Amino acid sequence: MLRGRRRMECTLDAQSLISISLRKIHSSRTQRGGIKLHKNLLVSYVLRNARQLYLSERYAELYRRQQHYPDGAPLLAMPACPPPAAAAPPELAALPLPADTQDREARSCAAARGGAELLEVPVCAAPPELQRAPCRDSSPGFYRAAGSAGPGGGGGGSAPPGLLYATGCDFGSGGAPHCSSRTTVLDLDTHVVTTVENGYLHQDCCSQCPCCCQPAPGLASPPPTPGTKRKYYPGQEEEEEGVEEGEPGGGGVAGGPPFAPCTKRARFEEYSAEHPQDSSNISNLISIFGSGFTGLVSRQQADSEQPLNGQLCSKQALASLGAWTRAIVAF
Amino acid sequence: MAGVAGGGGGGGSNDFQWCFSQVKGAIDEDVAEVLKHLDLLYTLQRYFISVLFTADIISTVEFNYSGDLLATGDKGGRVVIFQREQENKSRPHSRGEYNVYSTFQSHEPEFDYLKSLEIEEKINKIRWLPQQNAAHFLLSTNDKTIKLWKISERDKRAEGYNLKDEDGRLRDPFRITALRVPILKPMDLMVEASPRRIFANAHTYHINSISVNSDHETYLSADDLRINLWHLEITDRSFNIVDIKPANMEELTEVITAAEFHPHHCNVFVYSSSKGTIRLCDMRSSALCDRHSKFFEEPEDPSSRSFFSEIISSISDVKFSHSGRYMMTRDYLSVKVWDLNMENRPVETYQVHEYLRSKLCSLYENDCIFDKFECCWNGSDSAIMTGSYNNFFRMFDRNTRRDITLEASRESSKPRAILKPRKVCTGGKRKKDEISVDSLDFNKKILHTAWHPMENIIAVAATNNLYIFQDKIN
Numbered sequence: 001m002l003r004g005r006r007r008m009e010c011t012l013d014a015q016s017l018i019s020i021s022l023r024k025i026h027s028s029r030t031q032r033g034g035i036k037l038h039k040n041l042l043v044s045y046v047l048r049n050a051r052q053l054y055l056s057e058r059y060a061e062l063y064r065r066q067q068h069y070p071d072g073a074p075l076l077a078m079p080a081c082p083p084p085a086a087a088a089p090p091e092l093a094a095l096p097l098p099a100d101t102q103d104r105e106a107r108s109c110a111a112a113r114g115g116a117e118l119l120e121v122p123v124c125a126a127p128p129e130l131q132r133a134p135c136r137d138s139s140p141g142f143y144r145a146a147g148s149a150g151p152g153g154g155g156g157g158s159a160p161p162g163l164l165y166a167t168g169c170d171f172g173s174g175g176a177p178h179c180s181s182r183t184t185v186l187d188l189d190t191h192v193v194t195t196v197e198n199g200y201l202h203q204d205c206c207s208q209c210p211c212c213c214q215p216a217p218g219l220a221s222p223p224p225t226p227g228t229k230r231k232y233y234p235g236q237e238e239e240e241e242g243v244e245e246g247e248p249g250g251g252g253v254a255g256g257p258p259f260a261p262c263t264k265r266a267r268f269e270e271y272s273a274e275h276p277q278d279s280s281n282i283s284n285l286i287s288i289f290g291s292g293f294t295g296l297v298s299r300q301q302a303d304s305e306q307p308l309n310g311q312l313c314s315k316q317a318l319a320s321l322g323a324w325t326r327a328i329v330a331f
Numbered sequence: 332m333a334g335v336a337g338g339g340g341g342g343g344s345n346d347f348q349w350c351f352s353q354v355k356g357a358i359d360e361d362v363a364e365v366l367k368h369l370d371l372l373y374t375l376q377r378y379f380i381s382v383l384f385t386a387d388i389i390s391t392v393e394f395n396y397s398g399d400l401l402a403t404g405d406k407g408g409r410v411v412i413f414q415r416e417q418e419n420k421s422r423p424h425s426r427g428e429y430n431v432y433s434t435f436q437s438h439e440p441e442f443d444y445l446k447s448l449e450i451e452e453k454i455n456k457i458r459w460l461p462q463q464n465a466a467h468f469l470l471s472t473n474d475k476t477i478k479l480w481k482i483s484e485r486d487k488r489a490e491g492y493n494l495k496d497e498d499g500r501l502r503d504p505f506r507i508t509a510l511r512v513p514i515l516k517p518m519d520l521m522v523e524a525s526p527r528r529i530f531a532n533a534h535t536y537h538i539n540s541i542s543v544n545s546d547h548e549t550y551l552s553a554d555d556l557r558i559n560l561w562h563l564e565i566t567d568r569s570f571n572i573v574d575i576k577p578a579n580m581e582e583l584t585e586v587i588t589a590a591e592f593h594p595h596h597c598n599v600f601v602y603s604s605s606k607g608t609i610r611l612c613d614m615r616s617s618a619l620c621d622r623h624s625k626f627f628e629e630p631e632d633p634s635s636r637s638f639f640s641e642i643i644s645s646i647s648d649v650k651f652s653h654s655g656r657y658m659m660t661r662d663y664l665s666v667k668v669w670d671l672n673m674e675n676r677p678v679e680t681y682q683v684h685e686y687l688r689s690k691l692c693s694l695y696e697n698d699c700i701f702d703k704f705e706c707c708w709n710g711s712d713s714a715i716m717t718g719s720y721n722n723f724f725r726m727f728d729r730n731t732r733r734d735i736t737l738e739a740s741r742e743s744s745k746p747r748a749i750l751k752p753r754k755v756c757t758g759g760k761r762k763k764d765e766i767s768v769d770s771l772d773f774n775k776k777i778l779h780t781a782w783h784p785m786e787n788i789i790a791v792a793a794t795n796n797l798y799i800f801q802d803k804i805n
Contacts, residue, residue, distance in 0.1 A: 013692070017638060020696055033451035033474060034443075037536055037555045038586045038605055038645075039701050045641035046695065053638070 014054035021047045389792035391779055395459040395467065398783040401429055401790055402469055403797055404454025408438040410471055410524070412482060413797075429799055433482050435524035438473040450475050456541050458550070460563075468527070470550060474537040477552055479528035479563065485521045489513040533559050533569045540590045546597040553590035553602060560614075572620045573602060573612065588703075589649045596655070599624075603660055607631075607644035611671065627669050629676045639691045639700060647703035652712040653784070659715055661706040664688060666717050666727070681727045681734065684719045686757040686768045699773045710785045718777025721766065722793045723753055739777060739791045739798040750800070 021043045028035050028043075391404040401413040414432035441450040451474055460468040466483040491513040495501050536555035543550045551572070552559050558573035573590075577583055585606040593599035598614045610623035631640065643663035651658045657678070660667050664685060667677035683704075687694060694700040699720070706717040718724045719736070727734045736753045756765040779792040787802040 014638075017692075017695075024698075032449055033453075034446070034448035034537070038539075038588065041583065041586055041605060042642045042645060042701065046638050049638045049640075 014050040014057070017050040018047055018054070021050070387795035389779060389795060389797060390453050390455065391457050392781040392790050392792050392797070393457045393459060393469075394781050394783055394790070395469075396461050396784060398785055398788065400432065400459070400467060401781070401799075402457045402459065402471075403790075403792065404437065404457050404471055405795075406451075406453040408436055408440070408452030408454060408473065410435055410437045410454060410457065410469075410480070412467075412522075433522040433524050435480070437471045437478060437480065437526075438476065441475070443475075455538060458541050458543050460543055461547055463547075470541050470543065472538050472541050472552065475531065475534055477530040477538070477541060477561075478526050479530075480524050481527045482522060482524045485523060486517060486519075487515040488518045490516050528563065528566050530561055530566050530569070533561075536586075539588060540602075542591045542600065544592045544597050545595055549597075551590055551592060551600060553587050555586040558587065558590055558600075558602060558620075570618075572614060572618070574619065574621060588646050591649055591651055591658075594651050594653060594655045601649055601651070601658060603646035603649040605645040606641070607646055607662060609646065609649060609658070609660060609669065625671070625674050627674045627677075629667070635688075637691065639695060642695070642700050643688075643691065648705040650706060650708060652708050653710060654712055657712065659706050659708065661704050661717055663700060663702075663704075666706050666715060668715070668729070679729065681715070681725075683717055683725055684723075684755070686755055687720075690768065694773070697773065699776070702776055702778060704777075705779050707780055707782045709782045709787070716780050716782060716789060718780055718791070720773050720776050721771040722775040722777055723755075724777045724780055724791055737800075739793045739796070741796070 024043050025040055028040055388406040389403050390406050391402075393402050394400070395402070399415045401415075403411050403413075405411070410433075411431060412433045413429040416428045416430060437454060438452040440452045442448075443450055453473055454471050455474065456470075456472050458470045460470070460479075462468075466481050469480050469482070471478055471480060490497065491511050493502075493507060493510055493513075494504070530552070534552065534554040534557065536557070538552055538554045540553040541550060542553075548564075549560055549562050552561065552569075553573075556574065556576040557571055559569040560572045561569045573587070575585070575587060585604045585608075588603050588605050590600060590602035593601075599611065600614070600620075601609050601611045603609045607628065609627040611625035611627070612620035612622075613624045614620060616622070616624060631644070646660045646662050648661040649658060656671060658669050658671065660669065660677075661683075664687060665683055666681045668679040668681075670678045691700060704718050706715060708715055713730055714726055714728050716724060716726045722739045723736050724739065725734060725736050736755070737750050738753050751764075754762075754765045755771070756762065756767045761767050775793060777791055777793050781790045783789065789800050791798045791800065
């Protein structure tokens with residue numbers, strides 16, 4: 001059972017739990033007698049729990065690494081499964097109950113990003129100002145401004161809209177931010193990043209999810225230019241079909257039109273207000289499963305009709321974070 | 332074929348207490364004492380050897396109010412009713428033996444064209460109506476449709492019709508020269524089942540419970556999100572009394588898992604949820620009972636939280652005690668007895684198979700964690716029973732807090748064989764006759780059990796076999 005094992009194995013189990021759960025939901029659609037609402041609801045709870053633990057693991061790991069690299073130098077290849085995070089905050093170790101996940105989800109966005117990526121993942125954990133400054137190194141995997149910001153946004157002090165950066169400020173143990181005057185959160189449902197700094201808001205758009213941030217055509221694997229933050233996402237090479245998302249302009253269209261939602265979605269919001277779950281902005285499970293799991297299975301696998309690959313599937317599932325904020329819905 | 336029948340001891344109805352409470356001494360001695368009073372009556376195998384094995388899986392078991400009839404429903408939509416043999420001087424040992432009384436096809440598979448789904452014919456629940464005349468009535472339900480069946484006996488037939496011959500051929504009216512009055516002649520007993528009412532199209536989701544009201548005129552049916560109230564005579568409409576469907580289905584967090592009317596108060600019913608809560612509703616307070624009168628919930632122990640906490644806290648069955656003072660709920664690992672006057676925690680909790688707590692991950696993988704176990708009271712509410720895996724079932728004596736694990740297996744199914752108690756080894760050295768958790772067969776599960784309303788006779792459904800056990804008083 002999971003509780004007795006080391007944290008690393010817990011994370012692995014979380015991944016396999018997620019893939020098992022997805023498989024169950026998928027197979028329930030073809031079972032005789034129709035979809036069992038009760039069973040699918042319970043499976044969705046397991047999914048949510050596994051995801052929360054998984055994200056908290058990644059989050060804690062990234063935090064731990066940031067402790068080692070406070071100057072914001074990017075991490076080298078992040079293993080897909082981080083070693084046990086000794087510094088995992090207790091509240092993250094415990095599985096949070098659904099009611100209080102909002103903030104936690106927001107703070108764990110960087111972990112989510114880290115967790116969602118197969119290859120190198122940088123975490124620029126420095127405060128926003130530093131991150132807006134040119135990054136010193138140019139190794140691949142910078143966070144790239146999505147959408148209209150483009151890779152050429154380059155250095156300079158002003159952050160192009162849509163810049164993405166880690167919420168390093170939120171990595172404090174127990175949730176206390178590093179920078180007491182600044183807190184950054186990412187809303188996982190709308191992918192809106194909000195920074196509160198000395199009383200006024202910065203609003204940036206974050207579109208980590210590969211499903212919602214496809215590269216613009218012609219921009220596939222562009223070389224990182226110095227000073228830009230680049231977002232890396234696993235779908236870049238495989239070009240998986242995006243998950244349909246409920247929100248307008250939510251992108252996620254299968255390999256299709258370039259995604260430029262960030263500017264559309266950049267808007268100011270109050271930091272403290274837990275904004276109501278706008279159903280149109282939520283990538284809910286209905287839409288995911290309504291799309292026949294295309295968003296969760298890579299095209300290669302779908303073609304070869306292999307059973308869902310646990311690793312890949314779950315990572316992509318984790319990447320589509322907004323989907324898991326709700327219990328599954330049937331009909 | 333019917334299995335070997337062993338005679339019961341014919342214990343009188345006065346002495347129907349388990350011996351749990353009367354024995355003193357060491358645990359093993361207690362169990363041995365108990366065992367002397369447990370007698371395997373016989374094993375009954377399903378009549379129909381179906382090509383599809385699954386069609387024979389028993390999905391519900393229910394005694395009627397007198398205990399003389401025992402109904403089972405199976406996954407193939409069939410209902411088989413057993414009747415207890417009356418005392419017969421020529422066959423003194425057959426007293427208490429249950430034999431097949433009637434068999435009929437209650438539900439057929441259907442297809443919902445609008446939603447493109449097949450509706451399973453599996454019988455989810457059977458509930459008897461109190462007997463009011465010579466015929467017997469029961470309600471049987473699948474996922475969508477409830478049917479009222481009348482089971483009646485016919486032991487006479489009319490002979491001497493004017494317009495037709497004895498073999499049924501019509502007579503030429505011109506050949507009839509005399510009129511005669513048909514007379515009734517005895518015939519071999521025939522038991523007929525006929526559907527008297529069909530209550531359909533009232534449930535969008537899968538029906539999980541039906542419960543007959545103490546007024547004997549109404550009954551409720553519950554699906555995942557709604558509970559409807561019916562009148563037994565009226566099939567074209569029902570009243571919705573509980574609706575927990577959220578306006579936005581994305582906000583769904585729980586479903587209804589079971590519902591039951593109070594045995595004496597015809598205005599009171601309870602329903603359990605997948606979140607481990609029970610709501611008691613009073614139909615006098617409002618037409619729509621979305622607001623509960625009482626809310627029963629035990630606070631979760633945060634230290635035992637796991638990935639599967641939500642699943643194992645989901646209540647699979649709720650049953651009022653015969654007295655109406657208590658109710659019992661079954662979740663995946665335990666049975667809880669609640670006092671209706673105390674909402675914040677149960678008065679008794681019994682661990683059914685706590686050793687499975689460390690196996691939840693594999694049980695999730697093989698779907699066993701979703702098994703819905705039922706539970707039942709004995710006639711005096713002094714004992715409760717529920718099933719487990721490996722064809723084990725568990726009984727708990729509420730007074731002495733003793734419990735016993737028994738196995739329903741063909742190997743030990745000799746007539747009058749005394750059942751041996753079973754024990755699962757949870758760790759450390761395995762004693763002789765103990766079974767380790769890892770060798771449990773999770774395909775052999777006992778989900779449905781029933782206890783005779785007055786005597787110590789129990790019916791245990793193990794996949795497609797029905798076991799009936801009776802205690803034997805020397």
